Amino acid sequence: YDATGKRGLTPLTKCIAAMRMLAYGITADCVDEYLKIGASTAHECMKKFCLAIIEVFGEEYLRKPNQADVDRLLQVAEARDFSGMLGCIDCMHWEWKNCPSGWKGAGSE
Numbered sequence: 001y002d003a004t005g006k007r008g009l010t011p012l013t014k015c016i017a018a019m020r021m022l023a024y025g026i027t028a029d030c031v032d033e034y035l036k037i038g039a040s041t042a043h044e045c046m047k048k049f050c051l052a053i054i055e056v057f058g059e060e061y062l063r064k065p066n067q068a069d070v071d072r073l074l075q076v077a078e079a080r081d082f083s084g085m086l087g088c089i090d091c092m093h094w095e096w097k098n099c100p101s102g103w104k105g106a107g108s109e
Contacts, residue, residue, distance in 0.1 A: 009037060017042045018049035 002008050017031045021042065028042035054062060070086065077085040
């Protein structure tokens, strides 16, 4: 509730706005129709969400690779005939299940 007693947005709604923006690559004003949240609020939620992710997972997952990581990635690349490539989602043979249907098969020639 805000200072006037009006109920505001729930934390879940704010997280959903940030995750939809990240997942679908949409702008802050696009979540307004679905979640009834203003663009400036959605943008602020995105910033806070990203800062929280960095704070919680940064040390473990958002760090520079150590030598063991580099060696492992280079071995995987070598096994897939990409010698010297440290890592690339396009070359790691990952299936992207949420790929827009218009992009299906693009880049796999």
